[in-house]
Amino acid sequence: MEKQRQYELVFNRFDENGDGKISASELRKCVASIGAEMSEEDAKAAVALMDSDGDGLLCLDDFIRLVEGAEEEEKAKDLLDAFKMYEMDGSGYIHPKSLKRMLSRLGESKSLNECKKMIARFDLNDDGVLSFDEFKNMMTCST
Structure with a gap:
């Protein structure tokens, strides 16, 4: 399954009210579903940072940018950990x-x-x- 479709499935699963947007509280539930924690403040900050149209919610494209950014951050952390092992x-x-x-x-x-x-x-x-x-x-x- 292509990555875009996977993102859509996850997005739709957590878009509880079906409005095509994810709120900060829906984002917190999404993060909790993978065993992580996100404070209310962090969720609001993430939404504010990624919200492209200023409505205080994440559309699918905003959500994808958020997830891909988190994946890149994780890769960078792993790379830094590997570097430290060698240095x-x-x-x-x-x-x-x-x-x-x-x-x-x-x-x-x-x-x-x-x-x-x-x-x-x-x-x-x-x-x-x-x-x-x-x-x-x-x-x-x-x-």
Whole structure:
């Protein structure tokens, strides 16, 4: 099933009064249905932020932008968590030694020279380390 249709099904399920709009309270129920919590204030703020026509409600397109934004936020958080695993020393960069150490923990043995070459492929400013943006670029290219 295409993603647009999935969004429509979810939207329609939580549009309790069938008006083609989702209110802040309907949004809270939607979030609760997936086991998360959203305060009344956060729901109102999310609706206000995404409401494209200023009526205080989310139409389908607003709802889709909200959900896709949340998905992108989750991906970014996961990517940052992965980056932190590889950088290890809190420097904000992945060094060849930290890459070697992490790969070793994952059961993949690489020499320091091989790690330098791996980093060099995505090291945009040639400083010998990977910043978070370079790491993000690397992960985007490899998926």
